[in-house]
Amino acid sequence: MRRSAKIALVLVLAVVVGAAVARAATKLPAPEKLVLKNGITVYYLKSADLPLVSFRMWIRGAGTANEPAALDGAASLTADLLMKGTAKMDADAVAEAVDFMGARLDITAGDEYASVSGESLAERFPRVMEIAADCLMNPAFKEDEFAKERKTRLDNIKAVKDNPGAAIRSYFVKAYYGGHPLGHLANGTETSLNKITLADIKSFYQKTYRPERGIAAVVGNMEKAALLDLLNATISQWKAAGAGSPIVALPALPKHAGRRLILVDKPDATQAYWILGASGYPLGDKITPRASVMNTLFGGRFTSWLSTELRIKRGLTYGAGSNFQTWKAGGIFMANSYTKNDKIGEMLDIVFELLSKARKEGFAAEEIESARNYMLGQFPPTLETNSSKATAYVRLAFHNLGFDYYDKYLAGIQAVTGQLAKDAAAVLLPESNFVLVVVGKAADIKKQLEKYGTWIEKKITDPDF
């Protein structure tokens, strides 16, 4: 979207007032809010640059964290099965109709929501919405399609375990979250997939997929009147049967006292992969800008400390980084990298030294300035496309953050000082309480790992994670 004159003025002022370095800035254009008769909220923005339209809808409480305990994969199976046949079209007909148009339509499970994403040429968009609505409203949930999807997931777990870089993510989720709802693996585990029945899927759908839980956005080359007609003919017709299950807020995230160390043996691995996790901060917490600047410097960009020390200076790895993830119920800090088997001990020592240095010494003034510039400069492309704007509307509405959230966030970034970033490091970077998972060839790496404590050992060929 082109900027309005008003936004341009704000930008210039910000540059004049703020600063040492001229910064990029951008504003999320205010969308129009439409409320459908069945309760779905739709945020609409016209963007006529290209003949394309994007659609997003999140359905609260239909994600992996909302599925029944021990039924990992139920939410994701439900989302997939919605595209695998309706009362009118079988699975092949749905795939054929979407592919024929050169369109994209997908339903997936997030953690606290299910997500419907559609994108197509403007002239095809009405048909995309018809299909999306049909999938959401009239799923066939056929036994044979359920069996196929479940089998594919079971087989896929073995394929994932052949790739240590992919497998470690699932091992980490289980090690860190344990029985917490965020510990549910979207792709399931051998045990959970063998337990799930089609009745579980139907029940999950009936209780969680409900129009009043829908938050949607349409951004693209479409007039409002035409959109309203289309919405009225499609997702506005959605009525859920029976009573929904209450949306239960996530319990507080687990806190780990001491070290939880997991070693997964993959005897043919030529490289050892690790993920370290520790408590972070909750979504919307006032520490957010400080933590973001601090993480940018620690492991969030190419010249970050982790990348500089592990990759640039020592050539130990192709990639190293860290990030925070946040929910209302809490958050997590994660760092990860990999290196050849005989270097894993050396690499982890450096990581712990860097964590300690950041907590104790913080960052130089020039680094802080660089991180601020970087974050502001890299922000505009994140809201550039129809889909990224639509996702932003839905995400901000879902979390009740307000559409001026990014403006406040960027202003917050500008205000971060070295002391504030150091404070954030002292609070958030782990010293002795963390979870560390390593996947690699145990015979080659075990000795190097002994100094960190006692490891719980697993074999990559064992079922589950």
Added chain:
Amino acid sequence: MPRKLLSFMIAVLVCAAFLPAQFRKEDIKVHKLDNGLKSLFLEDHDIPNVALYTFFRVGSRNERPGLTGVSHFIEHMMFNGTKKFGPGEFDRRMEFAGGSNNAFTSDDMTGYTDWFPAAALESMIEMEADRIQGLIFDAEVLESERGVVASERRMSVENNNDAILAENVRATAIMAHPYHWDVIGWMSDILSWKRDEVMAYYKTYYAPNNAVLILVGDFDGAKALELIKKYYSGIPAGPPPPAVATVEPPQQGPKSVVVRKPAQTPSFNMVFHAPSVSSPDFYAVEILDFVLLSGESSRLYKRLVRDEQLAITVYGGVQDSIDPLLFAISAKPRPETDLDRLEAVILEEIEKVKKEGITEKEYQKAQNNVRSGFYFGLQSISGKANQIGQAEILYGSYEALFTEMDRYAAVKREEVQEAAKTYLTENNKTVGKLIPEGGQK
């Protein structure tokens, strides 16, 4: 940097805030310096950022045994110091100015992709120009970077069974042409490249006459051109790099390769020699790619994944390439899948296309996907810069972008069947199987 660029920003905001951001050929401005550097400008003021993409006509097709992977290694070394900006300075200065970058190497090209706020334009142009010929290849830094690339190979190939098999299949199918090896190169070469050889390679291919620069985003064309002249015009042209002389001889019979290693699932790959982008057959083969492999409604996905459940997924197709490369069908078999059966079913589907051709609906579906794909690729300044650069290197000119849909539309439906008969033949085929040790036969 800041104050000087402030007035520039205001100017842009005032004059250009309301220009349309459509994608039209006439909006792309072409400039050529005396040293042969071609630059393409597309102003687009939607966001206050710029995408600066520099593509060099060098990739693994220009390499030789002993120096495999060196094009990609130079891509890494491009961030590791020049006489003017020491090791790491490029990234430090760029990030300080609010920019980020990535780079890639393919069989045919090396691309450097910078994304930054409008105010950083001069600094980025200065640093990009500087590293065309200014790299110092500090010996210690070179050794460290060698370790990074070795780790990259361990990650992307050695610890990824599908990639191990794909590398084996490529090397079996392609016997003479440098496409024989993967872009990453062989591990023994990675561990033994000599500094002087690497430098000689860099000198041969990194010259303004072997590059194209693409600028898309929030900048003023006249000012950008002045900057390009200022920083690039002093860089001398190099002699034209040697042409790739080797032509892959026609394959005269089916080939196969088996890899055995510890694994919980097998891997499967089938490839055929395919036409290059300059062949008149290329678009018919691309349509064949849509019919067989694109989406869950494609023939192979439907048969292998859905109907017979022999595979978890299937993917592949033909790659845009300067010299003839491969049409690949990669399947992830299920743990218990009989790989001979998997192969037989794929061949049956190919036979069907050869005998009966494709349906009108399939033909139309491919055309629809070409059209939507074209617009999906233009949603960001980086997408536009990438499309323009790829067209320059592979098709000789950015103008090819604007006739892309016409070229697909010009293919007759029967020609797709003919392409299947010409390329997807028994004698042109190589099959690869990765068999879990202690598992299948």
